[in-house]
Structures are given as C-alpha cells and as structure tokens.
Amino acid sequence: MNVLVIDDQFINRYLLEKLLTGYGYSVISVEDGVEALEKLKTEKIDLIISDILLPRMDGFQLCREVKQNPEYNKIPFIFYTAAYTEQKDREFAESLGADRFIVKPTDPTEFITIIRDLVQDIPEELSGTHKTIILGENEYLSEHNKRLIHQLEKKLTELERVNKALRMSEKRYKDLFEYANDAIILHEITPTGEFGRILEANGVASELLGYSHDELLLKTMAEIDTAKQSAHYPEFMSSLQMKKNLTFEGEHLTKEGNVIPVEISAHLYEENVNRFCLVICRDITFRKRARGELKQAIIQIDENLHQIATIGDEIRNPLSIIMSCCEDCENCQKNTVLDAVLEIDSFIRRLDLGSIDSEKVRNVLLRINGIKKYRIDE
C-alpha cells in the first residue's frame, strides 16, 4: 500500500515516513503539490496525506486537482495541518472532497487508526464524492483566496508578535551591554591566535578610552593596550585556551595617551571556526590611588611609631642617670626627685601603650587590605 506524503518540512516528512513504514505502509514523500501531481502520474498511490501550506501549489489546490480528476478521485485524501485549524478551513477542505482533516500534532496511534478506518472502507464508498460539492471555478478561487489571505494574516500577526518579542529581547541585551558599569569589548582572535580587531564595544568603553564607538571599531586590541600589556598576549592566549577565562590587573591606553589601570576579565568563546574574546574592563584608577594613599598612611604610622620609640628611649636614658645620682645622695630631696623620675617614666609608658595600639591598627590595615609590601625600599 503506497502512501503519498506532501509536506515542505523535512522533519514532518521524516516523522510521517517513520510512523507509516512502522505500520507496514510504503511511503513516497514530496515537498509540494506540483511534485505530488507528478508522482500520481507515475506511481500507483493508495492514500494521500497532505499539508496545506506548501510552496508552488498548496494542499487545497492539490486536493481540487485530485478530486476533479476521474483517474485519482477515488484515492482517499487526508489533510494534515498545523496552520489551517479553523472551522472555515475544515469546511472548505470538505467542500473540495477531502476525506479527513487532521490537526497537527495528533497522537500517532490515533493517526494510524484514522488511516486504517479510511482505507478499510470499501473503495466505492470512500471516493468522498458524497461530501464533495464541486465548486465552480470562480467560487473555488474566491473561497481559496479567502482561506489563503486569512492564513496569511494569521501568519503576519504571528510574525509581528515574534518580531516584537525579538526586538524586546534584543533591546534587553543591548541595554545590558550599554548600561553595564564596566567597559565591555568584543574582539576577534585571528586564525593564528593573535588578539585582533575590536568588533563591538559599549559606551563605557568609548568613555574610558576616549574614542567614539566608530573609532573603536577600527582599532585592534594592541592599539588600546599599553606595550607592556600587549607583550604578554602569548601568555594570555595560552591561559585563555586552557581555562576559557582570565582575570588580571592590566593597563589600557587612551586616545590621549594616558595609561588607565584596569581590572580585566576576559572570556574566550568559539562560533564555528571563529574565535572571539569578550573583555570586561573595570577602571581601577581610584582603587589604585586609594591603595597608594593607604600605603603612604601606613608608612607615616611607622614613622610616628619610630619617633615615639626614639623619644621614649632618649628621655629614659637621662632618667637612668638621675636615678643613679639619687642613689648616692643623702639630700633630703632625694625621694622627691625619684618620685618625679617615676612620674616622667609613667608618662612615657602611656606613650608606649599608645604605640602598641597604633601598631595593632597598622597590622589590621595591612591584613584587611592584603598588603604585604609597602616600604619604598621593599
């Protein structure tokens, strides 16, 4: 038993072929009405299953051709459609002589049952002619056009809706890109693994580097990186190839020639054979400056600590002398002098305690900022 399947979508043809051959039918599939008529001429066909929306000759036209042709009009004709689903479509199909009208998707078992019922009927009864109202040419054309236009409108509305959703989602991504707080640059990786041209950059990148958007798209990465940074490209590339991601502190060069310290996060990705790198750069000028100022402050604390220790030491040295002089002296003021010495020492002791606290503060600052080296000579 030969089934002729007409559908312009490969996947639909494939599914039907699998289903039908699985139940012992042999299947011939074609992509449109014109091809179907060709096949009818050369092959013995026992059943036709056709989609409606087809290129060149659609399902309605094909059905009319088949049912008006005395040679073929006994072949059961099934419409199998996802697009024409309204009652008017069904009625029009029936008026053309279609035997069944099935809406996609249909459960495979149910689908097979419908086919079996149809082909088991006595051929004379299933010509469909009992339902067929042979329409006049004008009537047919007018109704066919109505169905087509209606379908087209539905498709256009659907297309408009999808387009709108697409535009919305595109705008969302664009906003994400434009309104990020960091500069975002997309650049190519040449086939030889070099950092190449800039393909896209956001407004923050333009602002950071001092180039207009169009100017940036004419640059390569080497032109916005300092020579010191571009010297490391081979290392960056091998890290990227290994881990896909790379984060480091680097430098960019602005149009005016200023060097900007940045924190760079790079991500490598591939599309077919092309490779790209998405770079997110955060300006850390302020962070660097703050860190420099912090180091200066800590150096100052050290200097003060040293001064306090030196002064304490220098005052205590003569105190030792005074104490030793009192030791050998029988003067009645001896104890008064010794008390004064101890009082002075207690003042220095207070300074010492202050130093110890300052030292703790310094150590905390070093620790929470992760600073290990801060002296000029280190």
Add this chain to the structure above:
Amino acid sequence: MMSRKILVIEDNEQNMYLMHFLLESHGYTVIEAENGHIGIQKAIDENPEIILLDIQLPEMDGYEIAGIIRKTPGIDTIPIIAVTSYAMAGDKERILAAGATDYIEKPINPATFVSQIAPHFPDRDQS
C-alpha cells in the same frame, strides 16, 4: 685573676657612662662600642663574656646586630642582654627571636642593674 669582660654597645654617652660606672664598681672590665659595626668587631677581638646591647641605635639597630653576632663563628654563643625601652619590651619575642638571651627595661635601675646581668655569665664558679 683576670676580671670578667663585658662589651657594652650603646650610643648614648650618659647611659654608657652610667652602665660603665655600675659594672666597673662591681669589678667587671667594660669594653665600650658606640655602634654595631664597632661592637661586632670588638666582640671578635676581645671575646667578652657578656654583651649588653642597646636596641635603639642609629643605622644598624639592636635586632640586626644580635642576628649578626649569632651568625658569626667564635662569638655566636656569647650571651646577649638587650637594653630596651618599654614599647620595645612589648616586642620581647622579637628581641629573643633575633638572638638575645634576655632583656633589661629602661630606665635602668641602678640598684638592680648588675644583679640582672650576673646570672648570665657562662660559668659563675670561675669568677
């Protein structure tokens, strides 16, 4: 019998005078050094039994001097007693880690100074 030798490394003249006076009056021989370079050289030349080391010194400080003495063969086992102000005494561990045997806090108390040093002589029975 030869009197016991103590090397004093101290930059403050008055303090040096005081320590010298106190130690000599107890019968010790005092060798003076006003900075680390001279001190290390004199330690090698004179082989003192104890080294008194001020921590607050210009250029090379007491920590550094103690470290060098501990690494110099021939003088590496001589007891070092650090003399330090209180804030520095807060760094007791640092002083001991640098190689000092013990420390004395400033201001020096003339009444107890010598008795703080005495226990550190390598072998008391031979005095």
